Structure formats: structure tokens, C-alpha cells
Amino acid sequence: MNRQQQKLLRGLVIAAVVLLAVLAAVLLFKRHSAEKQAEEEAAQEAASAITEDHGYTSLTYTNSTATLSFTLDEDGSWIWADDPEFPLDDSTITYIIQILQSLKPQQTITDGDTLEAYGLDQPSATLTATDAETGETLKLTFGKATTDGTSYYMLMNDAECPVYIVSDTLYDYLSTPIYDMCVLPELPVLTEETLNSLTIQGAVETTLTAAHNESVGTDDAEDTDEETTDGEETSSVTWTSGETDVTDNETLQSLLDELSTLSFTKCADYKPSDEAVELCGFGSPTAVLTASYVTDSGTEGTLTLTLGTKNVDGDSYYARMDDDTTIYLISASAVSALVTAASSGLGA
Template identity: 25%
Template sequence: MKRAKRIYILLGILAAACLITFAVTRMEEKKEQIKNSEEVILELSEDSVQKLSWNYEETELAFHRDDDGLWSYDDDKEFPVDEDKINGLLEQFASFSVSFVIEDVEDYGQYGLDEPLCTIQLETSGETYEISLGNYSNMDSQRYLSIGDGNVYLAQTDPLETFEVGLNDLIAQDEIPVFSQAETITFEGTENYSIQYKENSGDTYRSEDVYFTEKDGDNQPLDTDKIESYLESLSSLNLTDYVTYKASEEELKTYGLDAPELTVTVKGTAEDADGEEVTESVVLNISSVSDEEKETSGDDEEEITAYVRVGDSGIIYRISESDYDALTKASYNDLRHSEVIPAEFEDISKIEVTLEGKTYTITSEEKKGEYIYSYKNKELDISQLQSAAEALKAYSFTDQEPDGEEEISMTLYLDDENETKIQVKLYRYDGTYCLAEVDKKTVALVKRSLAVDLIEAVNSIVL
């Protein structure tokens, strides 16, 4: 009997618990009504907002409009605020919509709103709005938020995606034009020379050569691809990692920019915001500062930190070592053609090759827009010789006079009205390199293996 009595008591307790749970559930359902909504809960134009502040994790930032209506950083009015970026933060609140509304909320903790992840304050001339961001609902792929009206909302757009920014992200960084063409490029410092843009110049054998510099009284062609790559490196600099935005004389000295290693001045053509071609110019000052020696893979190596400054801007940026290397690789030898043959192969109409004291002549005839090459009236497949000739590239540039024996000599005749001749000779230098001479002027060391390839290509034709 006692056992049955205990069972009845337990059943009674269970029934009571179920009744209480049901009652609580009904009460919660009554208190918190969840419903779909396409409601717009905020409508604030960008121009109406006078103050903006927010805190997220370690970041607390506040901005206000100054007397000119421009955004100013509360902690330092000298900070150059990017107007577009601030307005970009405000843009979402011009018509801020939600997907769900939870009314009569009593427990904000279940939505992460008892201790909000981020709080945003907006102030107009007459009102202040506070937006608290809570948990992210993985089921709905939306974030809970409140605006202080007793409700919790699921936002169609997550404000945290735009407010996860720091002060670095909001600086009005200097802009470098994206040049489609440079008229002049001037280097001062570790390099001191100028580059000019000239079309249809008589100072080159290549039609695509449009950039030249004066060297020893003559205009020397530069490699167009290398110039364009250099301009791209300059225009694509990531100017976000600033170390100061109001550089003092002492700071300029600290970062090596009181006397920059290299100053690059570019004037040329770029597109404006409307897509129109305009003339732009930029001055970029570049320096580096040696760090303490750091042990790397067992070796003590001196590392550098590099900095740039655009013109007279007060902002100094830290740049990567790879960007520094790309910008300071600006000598004449860095930007000149590395190919030994200073012409395009398709412009060559005749080749005379001297090898081991014998001269061989390869002729050509134009048929249907292309050259057909022949040796002793026999049509040739010229591809091996062409590949070997075009592969002749400088390992390093030099003006050292040759004193070894001649390996191979080629006289190239161009198909032009002047019947231009280019003489290329390769001399033995050592077991690894040959000296390359063009029109009786030494230009470079080339790998001897390339000379061997050229000789073998000739032998495959004449032997």
C-alpha cells in the first residue's frame, strides 16, 4: 500500500509540473508575440545625422559634423575623415527594414541584448537613436537588434558587417591615379633620370617602344611592358597602414622621409570618376628604416620597414617590403629591354650567320602576309632558330669589352625603307657566360647555354 501511495504522489507531482510548464508556455506566448514583418523601423537620411558613434569589442569611435557640415573625429579634429566611408555607414539607415518583430520582450538575454555585441548611436538635430546588436540567428541568417522601443527585431541587413571597422579604415587616404599612359616619369635620389613618352620615334627598331630616356647623349628605348608594370605597382599601392596622419619634422626624420631614398614624379593620363581621360600627376616619396637584426633560419639578417608619403601629405604609410622592392627597382637597367636582339623577329627579312669562320645566308620572301624563310633556295622551318634568337636575354648588363673568342655572329636585315642592319655577336666570357655585343657595343652577359642553343639551331639548318 505504501508503494502504491508513493506512485500516486509522484504522478500527482508530474501532473502538476506539466500543468505549470503549460501555463508558463502559454504565458510566454502571450508575453512575446513573434510575427513576420516588412516594417521599416528607421528612416534617417545621411544629411540629417549630426553625430555618429559606436562601440564594438575594443573599438569606441565617435564623429560629428563640424561647422562646414563635414565629418570630424571627436578625439582629434585633425584626423582626415573619409566622408564617403562615414556616409556609407549611414546609408543603410535611410530605410532600415526588418524581417521579424518580437513584441513585449522581457528577457533580452536570450537574444544577446542584455550585453549587446555592438551599440550604435545616431543623433539628428532633434532626436537620438540607439541601436543595440545582439546574437546572430543561424536559423534565420539574420541578427537580433533593438532600438529601445520594447521590441526585438531580426534585421534584413546586418549593421555589424559595416561597423566592424577601426579608425584606420575611415581615414581619407591619399589617392594615386591609375595611369593609362605616362607622359613623364622622373626619379630623384638613388636614381636620377627621366623617362619621356614618344610615339613613332626613330630611336628604336620596335614599333611598340614609346618610352625613352637619354643615355650618353642618345635616346635609349625602354621596355614598355616593364614601364606599365612599374606604373601598376605605383597605382595599386595599398595606402591603409598609416603610422601618422599629421607628420611632424621629427617624424619625417624618424621614417626617413626628411630626405627620401627615392622620389618618383609621374605625369600622365588617367580616368576621372566620370570615366573621362584627364591629365594627372603624383609625387611619391619612398624610404626605408633598418630594423634590429633578427634571427631568421639561424642567420642574423637585417630587415627593413618601408614608408611612403604622397607629395606633401601629412600622412605617412607603412608599405610591404615587396612593394618597396617593386618601387625602388627603377634603374635604367631595371626598365630597359632584357632581350639582346633589339628588334622583333617578324621584322627581319634576311639573316647572315658567321659560325667557325663560315658565313651562311638565310633569306625570306613575304607570302600572304608572312615571311617564308629559305636557305640555298630550300624552304625552312625557322621556329627553332627564332626561339633560340628570342631567348637571348641579359643575365646582367655590362659595358665590359670582349677579350674572348667569337662564338657566333649574326647580321640581321630589317624589312624597312632604310634596309637597316643590326649586328649581334656573342663572345666567350667563361664557362657559364658569353658577352653579347650589339652594333659593336657590349650590352650584357648572357648564359652560355643560350648561345649553344642558338649555334645548334643554326647547325640544324646549314649542316
């Protein structure tokens, strides 16, 4: 082969390489465009299925600890399917429905890794919502969190592709325990002006009686710069324990401060077993408070508050109110004076 032929062959080889590179680039571009189009179409399909204004009437979600199901009752309120009598605060369920109707994938993966790589082979949570009117069901399956921890991998309607990445907001709501959705009963606001008597039982039993004293003021301001109103009624409360005036007792004053702000912090057990009642210390209560008071309507009311033992964290007591069998939690710091009075009385 002479030099001219070699030169021609070299040119042909270069041209072929360039052509192959161009073809590869075109194919890569087409593939990328096709993947992008597929992702866009999948995202649009997901957004349409998710954000369509369905009239969901039932909702079930499963997380790492429980499976919870909810349905709409005749009044349009959500109830816990396992126990319709449970005092459900349905705001969490309402938020979930709202998120479903506005959820949009942050990213759509149509040609990705294995389901195992996204944690979707063993889902961390699932959600199923049903529209009773249309009979349509939406199912979302969640895998693991993304690297930055702000989003989750998700599948829709049992399809293994595409994989979606969505914000962690919905997943966080699916982690809400049922007892965190319990409507807590309100304890009456007990003040010196409304209280008539207190009985505290524990290692020591103490009964306290309030005497409400009213007096009419007189104008004695002749020798002072202060003005008083003639005939103005003032009131004071005298507390006695037996024959002893304990009005100024520090433990009593601390107890009165506590009673004016008492509140439960959480439901611990809605329908406890006898064993649970015993384990929470109600067989031998730490303290039992019985308060007689005047209600806003002027009638006589009675509150019985029973404290069991402290919870595992040690920051709260198990508590019950009146005849309610539900076990609640109440902050230990909110009943410290009550516990003191139950264990050792009012002291010196």
C-alpha cells in the same frame, strides 16, 4: 484498515498524484505560453523601435579599439565628427543605418541566464543613433558571439532584459577602423605616350627623358600580302639617360609597366606627427619619383611619389604624394622596379 479501505486509499493517492501532474503540466504550459508571449511582445517592441524609419543624424559606435562618431552635414553627407575634413567614404555609415532599419532579432530571451553568461556585463561594442527631429535615441549593446559564431547577444536602450540574438552583420560593420573608410587619392595613369621625363632619387639618382617620335607610313606592300595605309602616322618613344639610349632596358620597361597601374591600397596615418613621419622612413626615403607628364587636357602635370620604409608586415611601403601630408600604403610588389632603380640605377 481492511482491504477495501486500503484499495480506496490507494485510488485516492493515485488520483491525487495524477491531479498534481495535471496541475503541474497546466502551470508549465501557462508559464511557457507566458514566456513565449513575452518574447513575442519583446521581439515586436524591438523590431518596432529598430526598424522604424528614423531620420538618424548622428551615430556613435565603440568597439574594442576605438570610439567613432559621425554626423550628417548640411549637404546630407556623413562626416567624421572628430575631423570634418577627413575624406570619409560614408558608405559604411550608410550601410549601418540601413541595417538598423531592417534589423530583426533572430531570438528573444526574456528569462535567460545572467548578463555575464552572454558577455553583456563587459560589452564588446555599443552603438548609439539619434534622430534629431524626434530627439529619440536608439542604443544597442553587444555581448559575445553565439556558439556558432554567426550571431551576437544584444541589449537595447540599457535595459537588462530581454536579451536579443541578432546576425553578426551589424557587429562586423562596427569593427571597421576609420582609416578603412578613407577615400584614397587617385594617382595619374602614366604611360609612355604621356610621360616626358622621370627622375628617380635614392641611393642612386637617375634622370630619364622621353623623346616622342612620329613618322608617316608609306605603302611598301608591293612584294607582300600585307596591306598598309599610306599616310598613317605611327609613334615611338626613345628613352635616354644622359647621352645613353636606355629604351630597351629591362628595369625601365618594368618601371613603365608599374607606373601605368600605380594605386594606393590604404590610408596609414591621416595627420601624422613628426615622429610618425620619421618612423615611416620619410626622413631618408627609399625612393622619390618625380614624373613630368601630359594630362588629359593637354597641360603639363607633375607627380612626386615618395616611398618611406616597409610596413610591419613587409608587404607594403609607406608612401606620400606631392604635398599631401597623409601617409598611405602602396603594395611593395607594385613598386619593385622603382625601388630597384632608386637603389642601384638601371643596371647594366
